[in-house]
Amino acid sequence: MFILVNLKAYPCDPIAVATAAKEVADESGVRIAVSPQAAHIERVAETGVETWAQHVSPNGYGSFTGSTLAEAVADAGAVGTLINHSENRRKLADIDASIQAAKNADLETCVCANNPRQTGAAAALGPDSVAVEPPELIGGDESVSSADPDIVENAVSAAAAVDESVDVYCGAGVSTGEDVVAAGELGAEGILLASGVAKADDPKEALEDLVSGL
Amino acid sequence: MFILVNLKAYPCDPIAVATAAKEVADESGVRIAVSPQAAHIERVAETGVETWAQHVSPNGYGSFTGSTLAEAVADAGAVGTLINHSENRRKLADIDASIQAAKNADLETCVCANNPRQTGAAAALGPDSVAVEPPELIGGDESVSSADPDIVENAVSAAAAVDESVDVYCGAGVSTGEDVVAAGELGAEGILLASGVAKADDPKEALEDLVSGL
Amino acid sequence: MFILVNLKAYPCDPIAVATAAKEVADESGVRIAVSPQAAHIERVAETGVETWAQHVSPNGYGSFTGSTLAEAVADAGAVGTLINHSENRRKLADIDASIQAAKNADLETCVCANNPRQTGAAAALGPDSVAVEPPELIGGDESVSSADPDIVENAVSAAAAVDESVDVYCGAGVSTGEDVVAAGELGAEGILLASGVAKADDPKEALEDLVSGL
Amino acid sequence: MFILVNLKAYPCDPIAVATAAKEVADESGVRIAVSPQAAHIERVAETGVETWAQHVSPNGYGSFTGSTLAEAVADAGAVGTLINHSENRRKLADIDASIQAAKNADLETCVCANNPRQTGAAAALGPDSVAVEPPELIGGDESVSSADPDIVENAVSAAAAVDESVDVYCGAGVSTGEDVVAAGELGAEGILLASGVAKADDPKEALEDLVSGL
Numbered sequence: 001m002f003i004l005v006n007l008k009a010y011p012c013d014p015i016a017v018a019t020a021a022k023e024v025a026d027e028s029g030v031r032i033a034v035s036p037q038a039a040h041i042e043r044v045a046e047t048g049v050e051t052w053a054q055h056v057s058p059n060g061y062g063s064f065t066g067s068t069l070a071e072a073v074a075d076a077g078a079v080g081t082l083i084n085h086s087e088n089r090r091k092l093a094d095i096d097a098s099i100q101a102a103k104n105a106d107l108e109t110c111v112c113a114n115n116p117r118q119t120g121a122a123a124a125l126g127p128d129s130v131a132v133e134p135p136e137l138i139g140g141d142e143s144v145s146s147a148d149p150d151i152v153e154n155a156v157s158a159a160a161a162v163d164e165s166v167d168v169y170c171g172a173g174v175s176t177g178e179d180v181v182a183a184g185e186l187g188a189e190g191i192l193l194a195s196g197v198a199k200a201d202d203p204k205e206a207l208e209d210l211v212s213g214l
Numbered sequence: 215m216f217i218l219v220n221l222k223a224y225p226c227d228p229i230a231v232a233t234a235a236k237e238v239a240d241e242s243g244v245r246i247a248v249s250p251q252a253a254h255i256e257r258v259a260e261t262g263v264e265t266w267a268q269h270v271s272p273n274g275y276g277s278f279t280g281s282t283l284a285e286a287v288a289d290a291g292a293v294g295t296l297i298n299h300s301e302n303r304r305k306l307a308d309i310d311a312s313i314q315a316a317k318n319a320d321l322e323t324c325v326c327a328n329n330p331r332q333t334g335a336a337a338a339l340g341p342d343s344v345a346v347e348p349p350e351l352i353g354g355d356e357s358v359s360s361a362d363p364d365i366v367e368n369a370v371s372a373a374a375a376v377d378e379s380v381d382v383y384c385g386a387g388v389s390t391g392e393d394v395v396a397a398g399e400l401g402a403e404g405i406l407l408a409s410g411v412a413k414a415d416d417p418k419e420a421l422e423d424l425v426s427g428l
Numbered sequence: 429m430f431i432l433v434n435l436k437a438y439p440c441d442p443i444a445v446a447t448a449a450k451e452v453a454d455e456s457g458v459r460i461a462v463s464p465q466a467a468h469i470e471r472v473a474e475t476g477v478e479t480w481a482q483h484v485s486p487n488g489y490g491s492f493t494g495s496t497l498a499e500a501v502a503d504a505g506a507v508g509t510l511i512n513h514s515e516n517r518r519k520l521a522d523i524d525a526s527i528q529a530a531k532n533a534d535l536e537t538c539v540c541a542n543n544p545r546q547t548g549a550a551a552a553l554g555p556d557s558v559a560v561e562p563p564e565l566i567g568g569d570e571s572v573s574s575a576d577p578d579i580v581e582n583a584v585s586a587a588a589a590v591d592e593s594v595d596v597y598c599g600a601g602v603s604t605g606e607d608v609v610a611a612g613e614l615g616a617e618g619i620l621l622a623s624g625v626a627k628a629d630d631p632k633e634a635l636e637d638l639v640s641g642l
Numbered sequence: 643m644f645i646l647v648n649l650k651a652y653p654c655d656p657i658a659v660a661t662a663a664k665e666v667a668d669e670s671g672v673r674i675a676v677s678p679q680a681a682h683i684e685r686v687a688e689t690g691v692e693t694w695a696q697h698v699s700p701n702g703y704g705s706f707t708g709s710t711l712a713e714a715v716a717d718a719g720a721v722g723t724l725i726n727h728s729e730n731r732r733k734l735a736d737i738d739a740s741i742q743a744a745k746n747a748d749l750e751t752c753v754c755a756n757n758p759r760q761t762g763a764a765a766a767l768g769p770d771s772v773a774v775e776p777p778e779l780i781g782g783d784e785s786v787s788s789a790d791p792d793i794v795e796n797a798v799s800a801a802a803a804v805d806e807s808v809d810v811y812c813g814a815g816v817s818t819g820e821d822v823v824a825a826g827e828l829g830a831e832g833i834l835l836a837s838g839v840a841k842a843d844d845p846k847e848a849l850e851d852l853v854s855g856l
Contacts, residue, residue, distance in 0.1 A: 006707055008704070008705050008706055008707045008709075009699075009701060009702075009703055009704055009705070009706040009707075009709050009711040009714070010703060010704070010705075011703040011713070037680075037709075037710070037711050037714035038679075038680035038681045038710065038714075039680045039681065039683050039684065039695075039710070039711075039714045039715045039717070039718035039720075040714055040717075040718065041681050042681065042684050042685065043684060043718075053681075054707050054708045054709075055707070055708030057651075059651060060651075061651055061652060061653040062650070062651055062652070063650050063651070063652075063729055063780075063781055063836070063837075064650060064651040064729055064730075065648055065650045065651075065696050065697070065724065065727040065728075065729040065730050065836075066696045066697030066710075066724070066727055066729065066730030067650075067651050067679075067729075067730070068679070068680065068681070068708075068710075069651040069679050069681075071653070072651070072679035072680075072681045072682055073681045075681070075682075076681035076682065076685075078681075082707065082708070084306060085707040085708055086307075086707075087705055087706055087707040087708065087709075088706075088707050088708030088709070089305045089306070089307050089308075090305055090306065091303045091304055091305050091306070092298060092303070092304065092305070092306045092309055092327075092332055092335060092336070093300075093303050093328055093332060094303075095306055096328070096329070096331055096332050096335070113306075114307055114310070115310070117310055117338060117339050117340060118306055118307060118310050118339070120338035120339075120376065121306060121310070121335040121336070121338040121339050122306070122335070123338075124331060124334035124335040124337075124338055124372070124376060125331050125332070125334075125335050126331060138705075139705055158338070161376075162334065162338060162375075162376055194705070194707075195705075220493055222490070222491050222492060222493045222495075223485075223487060223488075223489055223490055223491070223492040223493075223495050223497040223500070224489060224490070224491075225489040225499070251466075251495075251496070251497050251500035252465075252466035252467045252496065252500075253466045253467065253469050253470065253481075253496075253497075253500045253501045253503070253504035253506075254500055254503075254504065255467050256467065256470050256471060257470060257504075267467075268493050268494040268495075269493070269494030271437075273437060274437075275437055275438060275439040276436070276437055276438070277436050277437070277438075277515055277566075277567055277622070277623075278436055278437040278515055278516075279434055279436045279437075279482050279483070279510065279513040279514075279515040279516050279622075280482040280483030280496075280510070280513055280515065280516030281436075281437050281465075281515075281516070282465070282466065282467070282494075282496075283437040283465050283467075285439075286437070286465035286466075286467045286468055287467045289467070289468075290467035290468065290471075292467075296493065296494070299493040299494055300493075301491055301492055301493040301494065301495075302492075302493050302494030302495070352491075353491055408491070408493075409491075512734060514735075517733045517734070517735050517736075518733055518734065519731045519732055519733050519734070520726060520731070520732065520733070520734045520737055520755075520760055520763060520764070521728075521731050521756055521760060522731070523734055524756070524757070524759055524760050524763070541734075542735055542738070543738070545738055545766060545767050545768060546734055546735060546738050546767070548766035548767075548804065549734060549738070549763040549764065549766040549767050550734070550763070551766075552759060552760075552762035552763040552765075552766055552800070552804060553759050553760070553762075553763050554759060586766070589804070590762065590766060590803070590804055
């Protein structure tokens with residue numbers, strides 16, 4: 001199970017969360033990554049935690065002012081990237097091109113999707129993983145694995161029907177170790193979460209709870 | 215074989231093209247449709263030709279000023295719609311929602327895609343058809359079926375691997391009856407074309423040539 | 429005072445509203461226009477009511493599939509267009525180009541803006557008018573002229589400081605004749621409204637009330 | 643005169659350019675800043691050169707995955723930001739909100755514009771400066787100050803008519819000290835340039851030439 005902590009644009013201390021994530025990953029043996037703002041990637045990566053970008057642009061090197069160049073985030077220390085997060089929806093052609101741009105920079109790719117149909121579509125583009133997150137549950141108190149277990153199972157089926165090598169992650173409302181175990185039982189190979197750790201009084205404690213059932 | 219004539223924002227007379235298309239469809243028995251500007255749908259549909267919208271928005275009824283409501287284009291006489299044309303690229307989530315919006319209004323759906331990967335992705339969203347059009351060939355002199363036959367065959371395979379019920383159309387550079395026959399031999403069930411008819415001195419003659427080998 | 433009834437993507441009968449608007453305009457002498465879906469422009473214009481598009485694209489004739497061509501909506505009967513409605517926000521460069529495209533097609537232009545700063549910015553682009561509509565009041569029960577009178581006065585000042593020839597309209601929550609009079613007293617030369625007429629049981633009665641104080 | 647070197651997504655060494663810019667600024671007394679990829683801001687700022695972001699998003703802290711948070715780029719060392727570069731055109735409402743977001747993070751703001759009309763519009767939103775860059779000249783061999791001097795003078799007039807406190811910069815094709823002097827004579831208070839320095843064999847030499855006439 002992979003746990004990816006998305007720091008969004010939260011007013012948290014990215015180094016404090018990264019340090020906690022690195023410690024819990026080392027202590028538990030569970031794979032944990034942190035995805036900060038692009039401007040914080042270098043500082044976060046220096047903690048030793050696995051570091052992901054929140055987005056990369058569909059372009060390679062060139063005249064693309066204001067883009068998030070895959071090679072630049074990789075150079076700063078990122079080893080993976082989210083693409084098409086529900087707060088950052090992208091054109092189909094650009095998701096395709098962003099996956100290719102990320103691969104050229106040796107970044108692992110996770111494309112986000114709203115539902116099982118979009119999960120299948122994203123899987124057809126050849127990313128490493130697809131994360132299904134029903135928008136209505138993001139940031140809420142109830143985990144997708146209990147609120148809408150069918151969506152996770154259907155997303156796993158939809159991805160497998162297109163490309164068996166693409167992992168499915170799930171997100172939205174995940175905040176406890178029980179949620180993580182439940183997601184795994186539905187076929188998810190990873191978890192995306194944000195506020196449950198980034199806004200926790202004690203991020204380390206929150207992460208320890210999340211990995212407790214693994 | 216289905217022939218869809220996209221009038222884009224060309225300065226052509228939409229009624230003249232529609233009338234020619236209706237006549238050639240009646241005389242040849244080949245299915246031919248015309249896709250005009252939304253503001254011209256009603257007038258084009260009144261000629262009796264099969265009429266398609268160039269786009270529908272991802273919303274149903276509601277507070278969506280400036281949207282292209284599927285129910286409105288259907289009410290004006292459209293029976294199908296393009297979605298995600300290369301000149302009008304859309305977000306993955308919006309393509310998904312536009313397909314659903316079109317289905318709710320009983321419109322047939324054709325999603326456009328740049329390449330075989332995107333063709334598979336589009337097919338996973340459940341449209342009636344996907345049109346593969348390499349952007350670099352659109353508006354050019356060489357037909358996709360001769361310039362890049364692999365892309366058509368690979369798109370047909372990619373769609374079939376995801377959903378066998380989804381037809382594949384091809385476009386970009388198609389202008390002669392030979393191009394149409396070649397596309398059919400590569401597995402395409404339809405042709406998207408634009409300037410070859412819309413900018414022809416005699417649209418009827420151009421259409422007669424296109425269907426001549428069928 | 430100009431009253432522009434925006435039908436958005438509402439499930440109303442555009443002909444019924446257009447007919448009512450035409451009658452009230454004729455009976456009262458007040459200028460009233462109706463802005464339907466692009467696919468309904470021709471039918472609405474045939475009632476004789478002044479007809480506006482809800483949007484035009486920043487392009488002229490050409491390869492722009494899915495665009496809303498200014499010349500096409502003008503050809504269907506529109507004489508004006510909204511640009512940059514809060515439900516259809518556009519890039520600064522595209523607002524500029526849409527105004528030019530509309531002028532080329534002899535369409536009157538009204539650019540929408542959220543606040544006085546944006547009203548000044550829109551006025552600098554040379555449209556015929558700017559409509560200030562605080563997004564938080566759109567579709568609500570309280571009129572901008574009573575909920576936030578300063579915003580109307582400040583918008584009028586901001587536009588005048590940039591270009592005195594640009595009229596300011598206001599919208600958001602306007603539903604009664606008193607609201608219209610109040611808006612006029614704050615310096616507005618026109619009113620944008622939608623649900624107050626489009627969703628009224630009796631659109632004619634709603635319009636008669638709106639013009640009653642003029 | 644202010645010289646802003648935009649590194650876009652070029653495959654240059656941002657530290658080498660930053661170091662050269664710092665040296666030339668110190669030696670000449672001319673204000674020079676460098677605008678790298680967000681992921682490189684911290685490393686560039688550590689050279690001591692004035693560092694700018696290429697873009698900031700229209701949001702403050704919150705659930706905005708993939709955004710470029712003004713507070714994050716400021717925390718990494720940026721003191722200013724471009725907004726609405728021609729390679730990254732933005733909605734009018736978002737330019738307005740990005741300026742406010744940048745101000746909240748104590749970042750200086752420069753909004754880019756295509757022409758004098760858009761320069762006036764941008765000035766109405768209250769940034770510190772507006773940079774006029776005709777898109778057709780960007781990346782070319784001829785300087786805007788010689789190819790189209792009217793556009794610079796008209797942009798200066800348009801901004802002054804709206805808000806005298808807003809400086810006007812110019813860009814597009816500037817590559818020599820003569821171009822810089824010519825731009826200043828037309829009323830520009832700053833220069834945006836990119837390839838002339840970022841792609842130079844010797845960035846320091848290129849910068850020394852640029853400031854040679856000041």
